[in-house]
Amino acid sequence: DAKTTQPPSMDCAEGRAANLPCNHSTISGNEYVYWYRQIHSQGPQYIIHGLKNNETNEMASLIITEDRKSSTLILPHATLRDTAVYYCTYMDSNYQLIWGAGTKLIIKP
Amino acid sequence: GAGVSQSPRYKVAKRGQDVALRCDPISGHVSLFWYQQALGQGPEFLTYFQNEAQLDKSGLPSDRFFAERPEGSVSTLKIQRTQQEDSAVYLCASSPSDLYEQYFGPGTRLTVT
Numbered sequence: 001d002a003k004t005t006q007p008p009s010m011d012c013a014e015g016r017a018a019n020l021p022c023n024h025s026t027i028s029g030n031e032y033v034y035w036y037r038q039i040h041s042q043g044p045q046y047i048i049h050g051l052k053n054n055e056t057n058e059m060a061s062l063i064i065t066e067d068r069k070s071s072t073l074i075l076p077h078a079t080l081r082d083t084a085v086y087y088c089t090y091m092d093s094n095y096q097l098i099w100g101a102g103t104k105l106i107i108k109p
Numbered sequence: 110g111a112g113v114s115q116s117p118r119y120k121v122a123k124r125g126q127d128v129a130l131r132c133d134p135i136s137g138h139v140s141l142f143w144y145q146q147a148l149g150q151g152p153e154f155l156t157y158f159q160n161e162a163q164l165d166k167s168g169l170p171s172d173r174f175f176a177e178r179p180e181g182s183v184s185t186l187k188i189q190r191t192q193q194e195d196s197a198v199y200l201c202a203s204s205p206s207d208l209y210e211q212y213f214g215p216g217t218r219l220t221v222t
Contacts, residue, residue, distance in 0.1 A: 099151030
């Protein structure tokens with residue numbers, strides 16, 4: 001069953017960079033990687049997406065390996081408000097987002 | 110601007126009852142998606158609309174689940190004869206088109222007793 005694989009939980013100190021890894025070994029060559037995060041009792045919030053080049057926006061950076069089988073989301077200066085579950089997903093050829101169980105990121109003061 | 114809204118936010122149904130969950134997408138968004146999210150899991154795709162056309166309903170778990178978007182804007186997910194295993198958060202997302210990022214609503218938490 002095609003899914004993404006992420007560590008179930010991670011801690012990060014406030015102000016430090018949070019690096020969240022993801023394996024998506026079943027991804028095909030033209031399928032984009034998307035990252036979302038979900039704060040308790042809210043819907044997922046879009047963070048960033050990419051195909052094969054590294055991407056950066058005001059929220060985060062996305063590093064995708066050359067073989068596209070894994071990626072890393074980087075939050076450069078984590079704050080307490082970044083505590084959430086982070087999901088790595090990819091969009092398959094049917095426009096379905098394929099999700100895993102996500103990483104619960106806890107930012108500690 | 111207004112985001113995706115869903116109603117009700119919480120719904121408790123007795124087993125066997127029918128429920129209807131509403132989604133108001135962002136105005137002008139062509140694509141609309143429904144997902145089911147079990148506790149502690151990522152969302153699971155249910156169905157997808159492009160305007161009023163339901164292009165993919167492969168994720169609907171049974172024929173008790175039915176979705177519609179008759180005028181290409183508001184969508185309703187209907188579950189007939191609810192079962193306990195239907196208890197979950199139902200998320201709606203909209204997108205300007207298929208390959209753009211999806212914007213999610215807050216979800217409807219359905220509890221079947």
